[in-house]
Amino acid sequence: MASFNPSTALNSKDLSGSSGEIHVFIGPMFAGKTTSLLRRIKSESNNGRNVAMIKSSKDTRYAINSVVTHDGVKFPCWALPDLTSFRQKIGEDAYQKLDVIGIDEAQFFEDLYDFCCKAADVDGKTVILAGLDGDYLRKRFGSVLDIIPLADTVTKLTARCEMCGKKAFFTFRKTAAIETEVIGGADVYMPLCRQHYMNGKAVAETPKNVIESTKVHHQTTQSSCLEAATLAL
Numbered sequence: 001m002a003s004f005n006p007s008t009a010l011n012s013k014d015l016s017g018s019s020g021e022i023h024v025f026i027g028p029m030f031a032g033k034t035t036s037l038l039r040r041i042k043s044e045s046n047n048g049r050n051v052a053m054i055k056s057s058k059d060t061r062y063a064i065n066s067v068v069t070h071d072g073v074k075f076p077c078w079a080l081p082d083l084t085s086f087r088q089k090i091g092e093d094a095y096q097k098l099d100v101i102g103i104d105e106a107q108f109f110e111d112l113y114d115f116c117c118k119a120a121d122v123d124g125k126t127v128i129l130a131g132l133d134g135d136y137l138r139k140r141f142g143s144v145l146d147i148i149p150l151a152d153t154v155t156k157l158t159a160r161c162e163m164c165g166k167k168a169f170f171t172f173r174k175t176a177a178i179e180t181e182v183i184g185g186a187d188v189y190m191p192l193c194r195q196h197y198m199n200g201k202a203v204a205e206t207p208k209n210v211i212e213s214t215k216v217h218h219q220t221t222q223s224s225c226l227e228a229a230t231l232a233l
């Protein structure tokens with residue numbers, strides 16, 4: 001019976017030979033994820049590497065075909081509904097020539113894991129991505145956290161708490177919307193430190209508990225409570 005020799009298998013050139021990399025920027029909104037991503041992509045490009053940037057087409061906030069930071073720095077990109085379509089959109093020749101792929105708003109891509117595996121492990125690309133690790137409820141957002149076991153580096157960034165100026169780890173939603181995905185900027189969200197996030201959450205949840213216990217659901221009341229929560233911070 002043939003025996004399996006791991007050293008021979010691991011040294012085998014035809015298994016992959018990939019020199020791909022994955023680097024991840026996570027953190028709350030306004031933490032500088034897009035700024036860090038753009039800096040890395042521009043530096044790779046200045047070093048003569050062939051780069052392409054992708055963002056989710058769900059993000060229509062500042063521009064359609066550009067990644068834009070909250071302070072207005074721009075970079076042209078492919079705005080796509082999924083990552084799988086990228087290779088076909090850019091064309092096979094252009095894909096083969098690419099060294100570095102940047103991905104912004106990574107939380108919105110359902111096929112993030114498969115795309116990153118293929119691009120880095122098989123095709124030898126450097127993938128640099130930025131996305132929210134948690135949503136406004138601090139629950140995992142999309143598949144961003146699934147990339148951590150695949151990544152060479154993970155950088156968790158922080159913003160400034162809008163109430164006290166300390167480090168902000170969380171994103172607070174200022175409206176009564178409850179769906180996970182709500183596109184917006186400072187009109188809808190603010191970065192908060194733990195203490196101010198907990199204060200806001202407590203105020204926002206108190207009337208909801210009362211409403212739920214009396215089985216009365218009234219959207220206006222909830223909206224007013226959220227406004228009160230934001231003011232009470």
Ligand SMILES: Nc1ncnc2c1ncn2[C@@H]1O[C@H](COP(=O)(O)OP(=O)(O)O)[C@@H](O)[C@H]1O
Pocket residue numbers: 027028029030031032033034035036068069070071159160161162191
């Ligand atoms: N509360 C805040 N804390 C930190 N930066 C903020 C805040 N509000 C606005 N900003 C601006 O947002 C910029 C970061 O934008 P960006 O890189 O787009 O962040 P992210 O992609 O993490 O949302 C900062 O350089 C700063 O000018």
Ligand SMILES: Cc1cn([C@H]2C[C@H](O)[C@@H](COP(=O)(O)O)O2)c(=O)[nH]c1=O
Pocket residue numbers: 028029030033034059061131132134135136137171180181182183184185189
């Ligand atoms: C917290 C949270 C955010 N979003 C949306 C809001 C923005 O459109 C993006 C995040 O953009 P940024 O570059 O990180 O500032 O995500 C959401 O849909 N749901 C949430 O809970």
